[in-house]
Amino acid sequence: MDKRAFDAIDIPAWVWDRDETCQTLKNRDVSGLFNLAAKYSGASQVRISTATGISQGRISQIIRKQRYITDLEVYERIATGLGLPDHARMLLGLAPLDIASPTGNQDDSHREQAEELAARLEAAAAVDSTMVMILTTDTNNLRLLDRRLGVSAIADKMRAQIAQIERAHRHAIRPGIRTRLAHVLSETAALAGWQAIDTCALSDAWDHHERAISAARAAENSALLAYACGQQAYVLVDLGQPAEATELLQHVRATYDHRVPGHLRTWLAAAEAEAAAVLGDEAACRTALDQAAALLPEGETDPDVPYVSLNRHHLARWRGNCLVRFGDPDTIEDLRSALAGMDGTYNRAEAGLRCDLAHAFLAMGELDAAQPHLHRAGQLATLTGSRRHGRRVKELTRAATRGSR
Structure with missing residues (x-):
């Protein structure tokens, strides 16, 4: 690796005072920040990756605006890695490192920061019980859409929802409202974490669940905390x-x-x-x-x-998913029962169930019986954008092809 990859990124101080840069910071435009680093310090994507602790592949996606940052801890790493002075950190919405004497001696800049913070606090103060209820309803609606259509159809809405709740929670002053916002944030972040698991974006999934866990603690809600930790275990499963x-x-x-x-x-x-x-x-x-x-x-x-929808049919599906791995002869009946009980709104879950049925039939050597389930699972995986189930369909299709020879 180029030794310069480990050099500090040195962006000239005057860059942070430019109107264009200030606007980039206010908008939390990380793509713009990385472009500034490349333009004014010659930093490569590898160098930015080393400085911020973000993988080079993700750096590339962020620059192309194919991926966005929502985690405050990641913003902190970016600010540190790019060497943002304190007045630039404050524009980005972060605390200055030197609170007693923030970098950037311009009174206008400090006054602007105070006005910006006051505006954020005022906006957050407008969030009342009705607004929290609306945000909760929005998250529930996103959950229902996710079951039917998958993450690809609602990705932009999910990012906007998390950003809005997180912004309101960060600047909420009234304890009761702040606690309720933390509750909604935990639910929403856990949903985003499950979507990331489904698209095989495991690092994102881990980060979303960490956010959900932190918010659950802020909400002082044991159920949310247990659920977020439980879902995070699936990241470990998919990591092997x-x-x-x-x-x-x-x-x-x-x-x-x-x-x-x-x-x-x-x-x-x-x-x-x-x-x-x-x-x-x-x-x-x-x-x-x-x-x-x-x-x-x-x-x-x-x-x-x-966030938990569970009945005897769902549990039969879960049982079949588990026991198919051990060649249990009752697996097919469990899975058929689960399929009969599905109401047609759990498209991603049905994709997984069809994969399990195909797996069970293939294990019994019944290739013809497996094919319709594989075909339907593939359709549903495409509809919902599920890379997780899509990969499994490909693996089972290869197994079916080998079995037919």
């Missing part, structure tokens, strides 16, 4: 670390099991069963599945945990 995922889920259940509603308790048990199945621990998997079945309450949803 099912043992660590199982351990995390066992810890979450031991810590929160009797402090959260029944639907979430069931969800956590089923998630542990899935991680154990990937790990290859059939006994632990079956134990967790039996616990999930025993915990399942009546009714499909609980208004206290709207």
Whole structure:
């Protein structure tokens, strides 16, 4: 690697005072910031990557505006890596490093920052209970759209929703409103995290779940915290670390099991069963599945945990997904039962279910029976933009091709 990749990025001080730069900072235009670094310091994407701790591939996507930053901690890394002086950090919405004597001695700049902060606080003060309810409804609607259409159809709306809630939460003064905003932020970030898992963007998924966990703590809500941690375990599964995922889920259940509603308790048990199945621990998997079945309450949803939708058909799908890995002969009946009980609004879930059915039929050597499910799974994976299920369809299709020879 070029030794210059580890050199500090030195952008001339006067660049930060330009009107164009100030506007870039106010807009939190990270693409523009990276272009400034390249233009005025000659920094390559590799050098920016080294300075900020962001992968070079992601740097390239950010510059092309194919990816956006929403995490405050990442903004901090960017500000540090590019050497932003304190008045530039404040324009970006970050605290100055030297609070007593911020860099940039221009009184006009300081006055502008004070006015900017006052405006943000005033805007946040306008957020009342009705506004929080609207934001909550928007997140619920995005969740319903995600089930039907997948992340690709609502990606821009998700980014805007997270940014709006995060901005309001950061500047909210009234404790009650701030707590409720943290609740909505945790739900929304967890949804974004699951979408990132579905598109195989695992680093993004981890960051979204970290945001969801932090917001859940701010909201002082055990259910949100347990759910975000439980979903984060799926990132570990997809990273090839099912043992660590199982351990995390066992810890979450031991810590929160009797402090959260029944639907979430069931969800956590089923998630542990899935991680154990990937790990290859059939006994632990079956134990967790039996616990999930025993915990399942009546009714499909609980208004206290709207992010968990779970009934006996969903649990049958989960059971089939787990036990197909062990060649259980009852798997197909579980999956058929789950498919019969689906209401047509869970397109991404149906893609996974069809993959499981195809897998089960292929394991029994019934190639013709597997093909319609593979075909439909492929259609649904394309409709929802699910790279996760799309990859599985390709793997099963290759297995079917080998089996037909």
